[in-house]
Amino acid sequence: MIKINTKENLKRKIESILIKIIFTTAVILFISANKANAVVSSGIDEKKVPNNISNYTIDVENEEEASDTIKDLILTIKSEGMDKSLLSQTLNLYNQLTVQYTNNEIADMIEQNKKELEENNVQMDNVDSVITLLKSVDTTQLRKILGQVDIERIATKVENGENAASILKDITGNMTATEKVNFVMEILLSAYVVKIIIILSIILFIYRTLLRCVIYKKAHKRAWAPFVPIYRNIVMLKICGMSPWWLLLLLVPVVGWVLLFVVSVASKFMLAESFGKGTFFAFGLWLLAPIFETMLVFSKETKYIGFKN
Numbered sequence: 432m433i434k435i436n437t438k439e440n441l442k443r444k445i446e447s448i449l450i451k452i453i454f455t456t457a458v459i460l461f462i463s464a465n466k467a468n469a470v471v472s473s474g475i476d477e478k479k480v481p482n483n484i485s486n487y488t489i490d491v492e493n494e495e496e497a498s499d500t501i502k503d504l505i506l507t508i509k510s511e512g513m514d515k516s517l518l519s520q521t522l523n524l525y526n527q528l529t530v531q532y533t534n535n536e537i538a539d540m541i542e543q544n545k546k547e548l549e550e551n552n553v554q555m556d557n558v559d560s561v562i563t564l565l566k567s568v569d570t571t572q573l574r575k576i577l578g579q580v581d582i583e584r585i586a587t588k589v590e591n592g593e594n595a596a597s598i599l600k601d602i603t604g605n606m607t608a609t610e611k612v613n614f615v616m617e618i619l620l621s622a623y624v625v626k627i628i629i630i631l632s633i634i635l636f637i638y639r640t641l642l643r644c645v646i647y648k649k650a651h652k653r654a655w656a657p658f659v660p661i662y663r664n665i666v667m668l669k670i671c672g673m674s675p676w677w678l679l680l681l682l683v684p685v686v687g688w689v690l691l692f693v694v695s696v697a698s699k700f701m702l703a704e705s706f707g708k709g710t711f712f713a714f715g716l717w718l719l720a721p722i723f724e725t726m727l728v729f730s731k732e733t734k735y736i737g738f739k740n
Contacts, residue, residue, distance in 0.1 A: 491527055491528060491530055491531035491532070492531060494532075494540070497528055497531075497532070497540060498540040498543055498544065500524065501524070501528075501537070501540050501541060501544065502544040502547065502548065504517075504520065504521060504524060505541075505544075505548055505553060505558070506548070506551055506553070508521075509548075509551060509552070509553045522577065525537075525577075526574070526577075529570050529574055533570045534565040534566065534568055534569070534570045534573065535565065535566055537565055538561075538562045538565035538566050541558060541561065541562055541565075542562060545558065567624065569626065635721060638721065639720070639721055639724065640657045640658065641657075642721075642724045642725060642727075642728050643656075643657035643663065643667075643724075644656075644657050644658075645728040646670075646724065646727060646728060647666060647667075647670070649706075649727075649728075649733075649734070649735050650670040650705070650735040650737070651735065652666050652669070652670060653666070661678070664678055665678065667698065667702075668698060670702065670705060670735075671698045671701035671702045671705060672701055672705060672737070672738040673694070673697070673698060673701060677691065677694045678691075680694070696717055699713055699716040699717040699720075700713040700716075700717075702716060703716055704738075705735060705736065705737055705738065706727060706733050706734070706735055706736065707733070707734065707736050708727075708733075712726075
């Protein structure tokens with residue numbers, strides 16, 4: 432029963448992410464939050480709007496033309512409401528523009544037209560949301576995500592007034608668990624913030640591994656030990672004067688993991704003591720490990736003294 436609930440929770444989380452990305456990016460430039468109930472008279476010059484943007488190829492190198500086309504499509508959606516045709520046109524225009532421009536540059540084009548859009552009673556909250564999205568998502572990754580979705584099918588369902596849950600169920604119904612996970616990963620990696628966090632985490636991991644090499648060498652252990660999983664933990668416990676048998680707690684679910692966390696914290700205090708450092712330094716190794724490990728490595732006065740008993 433617990434496993435079923437866990438799977439259901441995971442499914443809901445995946446569905447939540449998919450809904451946000453599909454319905455925010457599917458109309459990536461300008462879709463309104465709610466479908467227009469009627470044509471709104473806003474003084475738009477209809478002659479400015481291309482009759483069929485889906486078959487209309489713009490000069491992507493002409494930034495002014497690209498910007499005007501974006502503005503015209505927004506105004507058309509404002510006037511006529513979002514339907515299958517306009518959804519297709521929006522995505523087609525996005526694909527054309529991203530051959531030459533990044534999402535940031537497209538967002539700048541929209542911002543240039545904000546004053547005119549506001550004058551034509553376009554909901555600026557929606558425009559601002561799209562701008563924020565474009566500035567936070569990687570262009571290449573987003574194109575890849577959109578390429579995995581049957582846009583025509585989504586458009587038909589949006590046009591028929593189906594709700595998000597129903598559309599999502601249809602989209603993900605034929606996906607395997609692996610495909611769903613890969614799809615979510617693509618979505619997560621499309622966000623600049625997530626990508627930066629991952630890159631920084633990798634850099635930090637490599638840096639700390641190199642620091643450990645020096646620490647192990649100072650403690651008269653093999654410098655290559657930090658590169659070997661499990662073995663590096665065994666060596667570290669020995670440096671700290673603790674028994675490597677504590678690692679067997681990994682095999683005991685929940686309780687063992689909690690106890691292993693306590694052992695891990697205790698090892699920071701033992702490591703500090705083994706290098707002749709006090710309680711303050713031990714807390715530093717626990718809470719600000721990269722900084723205090725750096726101090727441990729580069730301090731010429733710091734020597735490994737170990738434990739007599």
